Amino acid sequence: MMQEWFRKAKLGIFIHWGIYAVGDVSESWSFHNGGISYEDYMKQCDGFTASKFDAKAWAELFKKAGAQYVVLTSKHHDGVALFDTQYSDLSVVKKTPAKRDLIKEYTEAVREAGMRVGLYFSLIDWSDPRYRTVYPEGSNPQDHLKDVFATPAGGPEDPEKWQEFLEFNNNQMRELMTQYGTIDLLWFDGDWERSANQWKAKEFKEYLQSMNPNVIVNSRLQGHGDYETPEQGIPLLGPKGVWEFCTTINSSWGYRPSDNHYKTSRQVIRMFCDCLTLGGKLLLDVGPKEDGTLDERQVKVLEDLGQFIHDNEEAIYDTEKGLSYNQFLGGSTLSADKKTIYLFVYDRPSEFLCVKGVKTPVKRVSVLHTGEELTYDYTGSLPWSGIPGTLWIRADKMQMHPLVTVLKVELEGEITYNLGHGEVVTNND
Incomplete structure (x- = not known):
């Protein structure tokens, strides 16, 4: 056992x-x-x-x-x-x-x-x-x-x-x-x-x-x-x-x-x-x-x-496996209550970080080791279908950790996904 x-x-x-x-x-x-x-x-x-x-x-x-x-x-x-x-x-x-x-x-x-x-x-x-x-x-x-x-x-x-x-x-x-x-x-x-x-x-x-x-x-x-x-x-x-x-x-x-x-x-x-x-x-x-x-x-x-x-303890202990690399081009973990995503950022972004396929809306994004809050935006959202779209986090000006920087992405509830084709609109004439 x-x-x-x-x-x-x-x-x-x-x-x-x-x-x-x-x-x-x-x-x-x-x-x-x-x-x-x-x-x-x-x-x-x-x-x-x-x-x-x-x-x-x-x-x-x-x-x-x-x-x-x-x-x-x-x-x-x-x-x-x-x-x-x-x-x-x-x-x-x-x-x-x-x-x-x-x-x-x-x-x-x-x-x-x-x-x-x-x-x-x-x-x-x-x-x-x-x-x-x-x-x-x-x-x-x-x-x-x-x-x-x-x-x-x-x-x-x-x-x-x-x-x-x-x-x-x-x-x-x-x-x-x-x-x-x-x-x-x-x-x-x-x-x-x-x-x-x-x-x-x-x-x-x-x-x-x-x-x-x-x-x-x-x-x-x-x-x-x-x-x-x-x-x-x-x-x-x-x-x-x-x-x-x-x-x-x-x-x-x-x-x-x-x-x-x-x-x-x-x-x-x-x-x-x-x-x-x-x-x-x-x-x-x-x-x-x-x-x-x-x-x-x-x-x-x-x-x-x-x-x-x-x-960055909270992103490591008491977490489970993170997003697939198709959803985020970097590492990640998920909190035990499934309401927070932790993103591992290895190099300084030149502009935005992109997260795909997460259906639950984000309520706050911050740099874990400093608490600095970051701005974010969505593209491709379909409010009437409950699809928030692709998340873009502005991260080029944040204070980097000397080793690996961790971002804390807090969600409004437990994580849900829209994977597969991403639930995009194909019939909207």
């Missing part, structure tokens, strides 16, 4: 943190794809210190950014756990100079700051020999001869070892869900390497719910998740139901010093507004350095996003 808190949430912070922050390689995939040897990848354990990790400072920053929930990688595909697991020696507690249960500090700080606690967990474990004991159901083993981290790579299957691996995943999930307070959201990854039947996805979901019946599970559980998670490419149309768009601030999920391809604050805020317009939420990723600090460019984006949200 979808929890109301998540249905209403607008912003989450994703955190990819692990030994991959030590060198300049991508998380897990770098050894899987042959960019670095597995042995050299694992040598990064020696440099992972978490020496400046301050979970409370993280939580304070994410709260300031306007987030309602946070999701941290408890274990990526490399199998290195950020928590003190008794089922494997491969953890930052046992294998790195950090020697700390980072999940414990994280969950306590996020919860204390009043945000919901989420954990990312890789179903895949490319370090565990028991994982690579079967081929994906229905596939030809010959197609997996080079797949040394995921399958027997030409060798025979060992179904018993696979069952042991599933039990290992269950055990680590039990640790995460029973030793760190209430986990509100589980963000799985890697389901594509096996079928729902091989993962025992239905039983696995029931097992998770037996420990927390209210836990929300993302879509990456071979059809047994609760909501859609489009990644990196922002959807043109919002998926059905509750959904979340996850993306990076630069091009990498984890910290890479060589990745300077940063999105600007305005780009990130525009993507956020697109998610709101389409009825979704944004899960924005940061990649901390090995010592637990964040690159100042990532901090700046979070602070700017928080400033935009703080200045």
